[in-house]
Amino acid sequence: MGIRFDSPRAIVTGGGCRQQAGELLVSLHAERSLIVVDPFFAAADFVDEIRAALSRAGVASELFTDFQPDPTDQNVLAGSAQFSRFRADSILAIGGGSALDVAKIIGAAAANPGPVSQFQGYHRISKSGPPLVAVPTTAGTGSEATKVAVITDTNRNVKMMILDPKLMPTAAVVDYELTFSMPKPLTAHVGVDALTHGIEAYVSRKANPLTDPVALSSISKIHANLRNAWTDPGNGNAREAMSLAALQGGLAFTNSSVCLVHGMSRPLGLMFRLPHGLSNSVLLPTVTRFSWPGAQSRYAEIARAVNLASSKNSDEIACNALVDWLDQLNHDLEVPRLRECCGGDRDRFHGLLPKMASDALESGSPQNNPVVPAPEQIVELFELAW
Ligand SMILES: NC(=O)c1ccc[n+]([C@@H]2O[C@H](COP(=O)([O-])OP(=O)(O)OC[C@H]3O[C@@H](n4cnc5c(N)ncnc54)[C@H](O)[C@@H]3O)[C@@H](O)[C@H]2O)c1
Ligand SMILES: [Fe+2]
Numbered sequence: 001m002g003i004r005f006d007s008p009r010a011i012v013t014g015g016g017c018r019q020q021a022g023e024l025l026v027s028l029h030a031e032r033s034l035i036v037v038d039p040f041f042a043a044a045d046f047v048d049e050i051r052a053a054l055s056r057a058g059v060a061s062e063l064f065t066d067f068q069p070d071p072t073d074q075n076v077l078a079g080s081a082q083f084s085r086f087r088a089d090s091i092l093a094i095g096g097g098s099a100l101d102v103a104k105i106i107g108a109a110a111a112n113p114g115p116v117s118q119f120q121g122y123h124r125i126s127k128s129g130p131p132l133v134a135v136p137t138t139a140g141t142g143s144e145a146t147k148v149a150v151i152t153d154t155n156r157n158v159k160m161m162i163l164d165p166k167l168m169p170t171a172a173v174v175d176y177e178l179t180f181s182m183p184k185p186l187t188a189h190v191g192v193d194a195l196t197h198g199i200e201a202y203v204s205r206k207a208n209p210l211t212d213p214v215a216l217s218s219i220s221k222i223h224a225n226l227r228n229a230w231t232d233p234g235n236g237n238a239r240e241a242m243s244l245a246a247l248q249g250g251l252a253f254t255n256s257s258v259c260l261v262h263g264m265s266r267p268l269g270l271m272f273r274l275p276h277g278l279s280n281s282v283l284l285p286t287v288t289r290f291s292w293p294g295a296q297s298r299y300a301e302i303a304r305a306v307n308l309a310s311s312k313n314s315d316e317i318a319c320n321a322l323v324d325w326l327d328q329l330n331h332d333l334e335v336p337r338l339r340e341c342c343g344g345d346r347d348r349f350h351g352l353l354p355k356m357a358s359d360a361l362e363s364g365s366p367q368n369n370p371v372v373p374a375p376e377q378i379v380e381l382f383e384l385a386w
Helices: 017-027 045-056 073-085 097-111 184-203 211-231 236-255 260-272 276-281 284-294 296-305 315-332 346-362 375-385
Strands: 010-013 032-037 060-064 090-095 132-136 148-153 158-163 171-174
Touching: 010 017, 010 236, 017 045, 017 090, 017 132, 017 171, 032 045, 032 073, 032 097, 045 060, 060 073, 073 097, 073 148, 090 097, 097 132, 097 148, 132 236, 158 260, 171 236, 184 211, 184 236, 184 260, 184 276, 184 284, 184 296, 184 315, 211 236, 211 296, 211 315, 260 276, 260 284, 260 346, 260 375, 284 296, 284 315, 284 375, 296 315, 346 375
Parallel strands: 010 171, 032 060, 032 090, 090 132, 132 171
Antiparallel strands: 148 158
16 A cells, blocks of 8 residues: 655745735635634734735635634534535634634534534545635644544543544644744643654554654654743744644644554543643653553654664663653643642542543554553553553
């Protein structure tokens, strides 16, 4: 089987490029656009400017802002109802991964009526949605360049992974200036999410020669810049590098895969209402320590690529150095321990472990991990991360 690499048709990057989002929509023959915008930016000047530019080009637009972080099927239904009422033909999504994901599935739902749960899993979207221009405002998920969306099914209380090439945005507009406003905890959590994408894409059983260099380049940028972006939020170079790293992380994992960290973080995040980046961050060091013996040379290559070890060091030394760095990074970025995230409620945590382990396995992500865990091992890993 040949290797397939999906990406948006156009990727625009650079400070100020948000203003090009309108032109891109026009070039896609949009006439009526639903602008799915993160509530944080709903009243931002640049959104008004984009709307004014669209209007000058004859494109009508309406805003949709009624969705929550880690969006739900209800959010999607509200958005697709507005899409139909407005008779929209295109979507502009502006915001974090939540805005981008909800926009992707609003598009899919507009083209395929029925419950949102019909899309759960791999390749379950029959008809393509409308053209979508994605403008990320966090440097984390890489959703602007992935064929994935994560939507919570409120009836079954599961985070549905929806994976289909039809979800790849038509265009991505990556303007790091939109990330200056991220507070420190958000910068940390989404930055470690991007790092997790790079590492998991690289060690996955689905890694390939096209994703490898993209993943390593993402990891290197994060190694060199995440701390600076966190300590000095106005540092343009660090913010720009993090935005590019997040984009690369998305391109890498969507054409390889995520693995055990993401498999475990989805149920954990859902049960304890943790943001996606945080639930990954608290698991990354522990899961990496468990996984590296299954792909020593790959993890060692990552450590050497960021100069945590040299070619003179054994793979084992390099892998240990990588895990030490991940621990140190969480410490430096003030990522809390899992027990703090769960309010110290050990009994509740304990009671939920079997369900979280089985939901993790059911998502399919752990099966791509260098070491494929049994359910009891996932339970053990959750306990170790506590
Ligand atoms: N589709 C994918 O490929 C993919 C990959 C990873 C994660 N995800 C999903 O993405 C979601 C998480 O996205 P996220 O981590 O980007 O966070 P988010 O979109 O949930 O945003 C988190 C919070 O930050 C605010 N915010 C956004 N941009 C901001 C900015 N520039 N300044 C200040 N505040 C800002 C938002 O309003 C929100 O309150 C989860 O649902 C996760 O499952 C998707
Ligand atoms: Fe992620």
